[in-house]
Amino acid sequence: MDGSNLVAVGRVAKAHGIRGELAVDVRTDSPERRFALDARLTARLRDGSHRELTVSAARHHAGRLLVVFAEVPDRDTAEAMRGALLLADPADLPPIDDPDEFYDHELAGLAAELVDGTRVGTVRDITHGPGPDLLVIDRADGAELLVPFVREIVPEVDVRGGRVVLDPPEGLIE
Template sequence: MEVVVGRVAKAHGIRGELAVDVRTDSPDERFAEGAVLTGKSRNGGTTRLTVAAARWHSGRLLLRFEEVPDRTAAERQRGLLLLAEAGELPPIDDPDEFYDHELEGLRAELTDGTVVGTVREIVHSPGGELLSLDRDGAEALVPFVREIVPEVDIDGGRVVLDPPEGLLDDGGETAGAPDDAAGPDEPAR
């Protein structure tokens, strides 16, 4: 299984460097010279990329890949997701932190045990992380904070939610939930 460790934001300079939005806590390890990543384009196509160089510039990681020789080739990489093998990720020591792939697919249930959906993905927004729940084909976005998600039970395959009134649009399972509730649109806590 592969997990997202970055996203190409744009080309930088004329030598084929790429400005990358980092989505890993260990960028020096993930993007070390010689590291091989998978690039996944918006249309689902994939390509293998080998890190030739990495450096920080104005708070953003700049990468150069062996397979991207110049600015023209770099421009074609915009929006590319950078993936690494999940098995190669270091273990997390903090019990309140999780990799996105550990949460995806977990059953979402209320504190009383009522199942309200499945975690589709983790959305990383400027305001914090959100759980994107699949609720019978509809999406519900839930802030991934302890007050609303008091328990994450990876081994039990579930996350427990204690949502405020109106957060979930669930046809009446949560008292007072409006029919058109929606939230903003990535790891965790």
Template sequence: MDVVVGRVAKAHGISGELAVDVRTDSPETRFAVGAVVAAKLRDGTSRDLTVAAARAHSGRLLVRFAEVLTRDVAESLRGTVLLGSTDDLPPTTDPDEFYDHQLEGLAAVLLDGTEVGTVLEVAHGAGGELLVIRRGDGTELLVPFVRQIVPTVDVAGGRVVLDPPEGLLDAD
């Protein structure tokens, strides 16, 4: 299975370097020299890219790929999603730590077992993580991924249990 490890924000400089918004906890491994990432371009095509160099810059990672030698090629990759294999992830040792892909697809239920929906993704923001849950009617719900609201994550059982404060699940 592949997981998103970054997204190309823009070209940087004139020699094909790319500014990448990192979406992984281990950029030093995912973007190490010689590492290969799968690039899913905006037009739906895919290709492999080999990291030739990477360095931190202004909250992003500047990455040079062996296959991207000019600014024009770099510009064509704007918006490209970079994927890595889950097989390359180290196991988590903390029972309260999860990879995003482990949570995606889990059923979201209340303490009494009432179904709320399905976890679509984990959104990462400055204020913390949010579970994006698709309800049965197709609407989406954002739930803060904190122990007080999500007291149980049962990956093996295929569910997360929610204990939301009053009003959190109300439709606007």
């Protein structure tokens, strides 16, 4: 599988211990489903190659998920996985009932427009951190714009229409 239709559910931060366990930064709202016993994921390695993986065990530790994959039997193999993006099929995601909640892959690629219809750029990614989530927008001039993904600044998300509407405070997008 080439991974082109898959969504990121985690990134391997580092090897943990000597038995092939991996510390994973989770990028999904349903880690209990994505990293369940026998779940299948695709790893996109730093060199661009892909590798199929099967979850053997997962547990929480120090803000990360420690995951054991059947195909990663030892520390050396785990070290080679450092930085790998863990991907899953979006068709396996449960539906979201809340109209104000979205999966990251649903937002990526949407046009970012001001309330008056002026195009600002294209949503490339969503950054999750200790504060509010941020929309990462690629502007037409090549600059990157980070916009807090809060209702006051992003009053409308129209996934079917292919756009997000921005109502930024003065100075945010200049």
